[in-house]
Amino acid sequence: MEPIIALENVSFSYKINETHEVSVLKDVSFSIFPGEYVAIIGHNGSGKSTLSKHLNGLLTPGSGDVWVRGHNTKDASRKLDIRKAVGMVFQHPDNQIVATIVEEDVAFGLENIGVPREEMKQKIDEALEVVKMSEFRKRPPHHLSGGQKQRVAIAGVLAMQPDCIVFDESTSMLDTFGRNEVLQVMRKMNTMGMTIITVTHRMSEAAEADRIIVVEDGKIVMDGKPRDIFKHKEVLMELQLDIPAVSQIAEMVHIQIPNFSKELIQEEELINEIKRVSKARSGEVV
Amino acid sequence: MASEFELSRNITIGQYVPTGSFIHRLDPRIKLLVFTILVLAIALNTSYVGNALGLLLSIYLFWVSKIPVSYGLSGIKPAIPFIIILAVLQLIFQGNVFSGGTVFFEYGFILITSESIRLVIVSAVRFVEIILLSSVLTLSTSTTELTHAIQSLLSPLKKIKFPVHEISLIITIAIRFVPTFAIEMEKMMKAQASRGADFGSGEWWRIIQRTKDMLPIIIPLFNIALSRAEDLILAMESRCYTPGNERSAYSVYKALVGDYIVLIIGLLLSLLLLFYPFPY
Numbered sequence: 053m054e055p056i057i058a059l060e061n062v063s064f065s066y067k068i069n070e071t072h073e074v075s076v077l078k079d080v081s082f083s084i085f086p087g088e089y090v091a092i093i094g095h096n097g098s099g100k101s102t103l104s105k106h107l108n109g110l111l112t113p114g115s116g117d118v119w120v121r122g123h124n125t126k127d128a129s130r131k132l133d134i135r136k137a138v139g140m141v142f143q144h145p146d147n148q149i150v151a152t153i154v155e156e157d158v159a160f161g162l163e164n165i166g167v168p169r170e171e172m173k174q175k176i177d178e179a180l181e182v183v184k185m186s187e188f189r190k191r192p193p194h195h196l197s198g199g200q201k202q203r204v205a206i207a208g209v210l211a212m213q214p215d216c217i218v219f220d221e222s223t224s225m226l227d228t229f230g231r232n233e234v235l236q237v238m239r240k241m242n243t244m245g246m247t248i249i250t251v252t253h254r255m256s257e258a259a260e261a262d263r264i265i266v267v268e269d270g271k272i273v274m275d276g277k278p279r280d281i282f283k284h285k286e287v288l289m290e291l292q293l294d295i296p297a298v299s300q301i302a303e304m305v306h307i308q309i310p311n312f313s314k315e316l317i318q319e320e321e322l323i324n325e326i327k328r329v330s331k332a333r334s335g336e337v338v
Numbered sequence: 339m340a341s342e343f344e345l346s347r348n349i350t351i352g353q354y355v356p357t358g359s360f361i362h363r364l365d366p367r368i369k370l371l372v373f374t375i376l377v378l379a380i381a382l383n384t385s386y387v388g389n390a391l392g393l394l395l396s397i398y399l400f401w402v403s404k405i406p407v408s409y410g411l412s413g414i415k416p417a418i419p420f421i422i423i424l425a426v427l428q429l430i431f432q433g434n435v436f437s438g439g440t441v442f443f444e445y446g447f448i449l450i451t452s453e454s455i456r457l458v459i460v461s462a463v464r465f466v467e468i469i470l471l472s473s474v475l476t477l478s479t480s481t482t483e484l485t486h487a488i489q490s491l492l493s494p495l496k497k498i499k500f501p502v503h504e505i506s507l508i509i510t511i512a513i514r515f516v517p518t519f520a521i522e523m524e525k526m527m528k529a530q531a532s533r534g535a536d537f538g539s540g541e542w543w544r545i546i547q548r549t550k551d552m553l554p555i556i557i558p559l560f561n562i563a564l565s566r567a568e569d570l571i572l573a574m575e576s577r578c579y580t581p582g583n584e585r586s587a588y589s590v591y592k593a594l595v596g597d598y599i600v601l602i603i604g605l606l607l608s609l610l611l612l613f614y615p616f617p618y
Contacts, residue, residue, distance in 0.1 A: 110572055132578050140576040147566050148573035150507075152482050152514050159588035161577035166586045176588075194517040208577060 054122075055083035056216050056247055057107055057138065061116035064102060064270075076102045077113070078270040084216065084249060089242045091258035091278075092251045094267035095292040103267060104220045104251045108138040121215065136165060139209035143221040145201035154196075154204050155180070155189040161212045179211035182244075183237050199230025206237055216247035223257065235260060255282075255296040259317040266291065278317050298322045355477045361403035365597040366483035367490050372604030373475045379608035380467050385616035386456065389463045392611065396470035403478045410473040414466055421465050425458045432457055481513045486589050504581060511570070515563075522562055526555050 064077040076099045084090055084107075094100040105111040106118050109125035121137045123130040139161075142148050151157040155176055162172045180186045183203040193201055202222060209217055219238065223231040235257060242248045250257065258264050264281045266274040268291045274281055282288070282295045285303075296317055302325070306314035312329050316322050356362065361369070380392045400407045433449030443450040476484070489506035496502050527537060537551055 105572075108576055110575060132580070135576055135578045140573075142569060142573055142576075144566075144569055146518050147569035150511060150514065150570070150574060152480075152485075152510060156482060156588060160574075160579075163585045163588055164578040164580065164583065166584060168586060169588060169590060172586065172588055192517075193514070194521075205573075212577065 053085050055085050055119075056121060057084040058119040059083070059106070059113075059116070060119070062106060062113040062118060063115045064106065064111065064113050076270050077106070079116070080267075080270070080272055081116075082265060082272060082275060084247060086215065086247055087242075087245055089238075089248045089260070089262045090250070090265060091261035091263070092249065092265045092267060093253060093255070093258050093293060095253060098267045098291075099270040100251050100267045101220060102270075104140070104218050104249070107216075107218050107249065108140055109134045110140075132165065136212060137214055138216045138218060139212060139214035140218045140220060141202070141205050141209055141222045144225055145198050145205060148205045148208075149193045149201060152192055153189075154185065154191050154193060157193065157204060158189075158208045158211050161208055165212065175211045175213070176207075179207040182210060182240065183207045197230060198226045199233040202226060202230065202234050203237060206234070210241070210246075214246075216249065217241065219248070219250040219252075221251055221253075223252065223254070231257075253293070255294050256298070259296045259298070266293070279315055282317055283315065354480045355405050355409065357404040357478075359402060359404040359478070360596075361399065361474065361478045364600060365591050365593040366479050366487035367591060368593055368597045368601050369475065369479060370484065370487040370491060372601055373471055375608045376604060376611075377468055377471055379611040380464055380471070383464075383611045383616075384456070384460055386460065386618040387616040388611050388614070389460050389467065392467045393463060393470075395607070396467050396474065399474045400470070403474055405474065405477050407470075409477055410470045413469050413473045417465065417469060421462050424465075425462055428458045428461065429454065482510075482589075485510045485513070486591065490591070501582075503585065515566070518566075519559065519563065523555060523559055526558055530554055 059081050062077055062080045063075070065073040065075040067073050080103065092100050092103060102111065106113060106125070108120065109118070109131055112118070112126050118125040120134045123134050125134055149157050150160050158176045158179055159172055162175060167175065176189075177186070180189055183206050185200065185203050185207060188196065188200065188204075193204060196204065205222075206217070219234075223234050226234065238248055238250065239260065248261075250261065252258055259278050259282070261278060264274070264276065264278050265272055266281065266288070273291065274284065274287070282299050285295050285299075288295060298319055298321070299314075299317055302312065302316040302322060303314045305312045309329060311332070313325055316325055376395075380389070383389060383392065396410075397407060400410055429450060430448055433451055433454045434447070435454075439452035439456075441449065441451050442455070479487075485506050488509065489502060492500070492502045492505065527535075531537060535551075535554060537555075
């Protein structure tokens with residue numbers, strides 16, 4: 053299968069002054085395929101945010117190449133094609149809303165790529181429907197909650213019908229309620245076939261994904277299924293990362309009850325495992 | 339005391355009063371055009387009768403738009419000191435410029451004539467009319483409609499490479515961020531006050547002191563504004579914004595017959611105010 057995004061030996065450094073550079077990304081290579089749900093995790097300063105800005109050409113690599121749908125991000129004439137293919141939702145909900153009315157903000161991206169008005173209306177309706185913000189379409193954004201604003205920002209990206217949406221720490225400014233709203237939308241879009249890349253330092257969010265890429269000091273240290281990644285608790289701890297609360301609980305129970313699986317990452321699995329083990333045990337007693 | 343920090347509640351920019359009146363439903367482009375022309379006509383009219391007409395008209399417009407006149411009057415309140423200062427200055431210094439008519443009073447360079455008194459009264463009334471008229475406009479038009487109107491009225495300037503869309507985007511973003519910064523400022527004032535800073539307790543006339551009090555707020559606010567702007571640029575670029583590119587427009591207005599009639603009436607009224615030789 054043709055990847056949507058392919059990074060080949062990407063290195064990047066920020067220039068501090070004439071003589072000093074800080075190397076942020078070091079020889080990073082990976083590919084993202086259509087329909088994937090990928091979480092990029094790493095602690096603060098690991099380079100994960102810089103990495104995400106390479107995915108739609110906001111930054112271009114110092115050496116190596118990033119290919120989006122076969123276009124090199126260094127090719128300035130392809131910039132619009134690349135950004136149409138890969139949308140991005142940022143951290144701060146307030147800083148990405150441009151217009152004074154919700155539906156106008158969703159229209160902003162479509163206006164930029166010259167979509168005719170009739171088509172625009174339909175796309176805006178659909179996008180607002182997916183993020184469940186249709187009833188707020190005439191509202192000014194500053195009267196919305198953080199989660200609602202973030203959903204408007206998602207609708208603005210979604211309306212442009214990209215192949216892939218990158219969430220750059222998009223839930224970190226939200227409260228639990230807002231975070232769950234946004235996570236639900238992400239999952240929903242993924243089941244609709246959208247490729248999702250989420251950059252996060254929350255392990256419970258990473259557990260939602262199908263694939264986790266662990267970044268440390270500008271390099272990829274692990275890349276695999278969440279269940280496999282969270283087995284390496286010691287490595288993650290060393291990288292100042294954590295494992296999801298669910299996995300921690302499962303491990304603690306496992307020490308007491310060896311029958312209890314320790315390789316759990318989602319709440320539902322934990323509940324099912326408790327049911328399974330307690331049923332088996334009650335059988336033992338009787 | 340607490341109300342001192344509630345900035346976001348008192349934002350008056352674009353204080354839209356939705357009454358759904360005839361004036362609210364007018365095409366915003368025509369509304370903006372008619373109001374601009376009327377304001378210009380009033381600004382150039384120097385007769386008592388003409389300005390009395392203008393005053394009646396502005397109050398009448400409040401009535402038509404079903405917005406209480408008190409909204410307009412509250413807009414005049416902060417302007418009163420300026421109106422008074424302006425009137426006093428005009429009374430003292432303009433006598434020699436507008437020296438026609440009867441001389442009422444003469445002392446040194448101070449010369450008060452019937453013409454200079456006319457100037458003083460007319461400019462004060464004119465001030466009130468203009469504030470009332472622009473209040474009707476902003477109270478009956480949402481900020482979004484206003485920016486669209488500005489954009490479409492300026493669009494002929496595209497031919498001379500004037501960046502019309504960019505300007506209207508700047509206005510929109512400025513309006514969009516007013517409440518955001520008000521909330522930000524509120525937070526900062528609370529944070530500084532909790533560490534013993536003192537805001538607004540100085541006398542109102544100690545302008546320098548009061549400005550100095552605001553410095554610990556204003557500087558971080560600039561800082562925040564810049565970092566927000568940086569984020570906004572990334573978000574806009576990610577959504578394919580390219581300055582100077584041809585864009586399509588989501589909101590389209592269509593002027594109806596009623597709008598054109600209003601335009602014609604507005605033009606006629608303005609011509610009347612500009613050229614009719616009023617007796618007084």
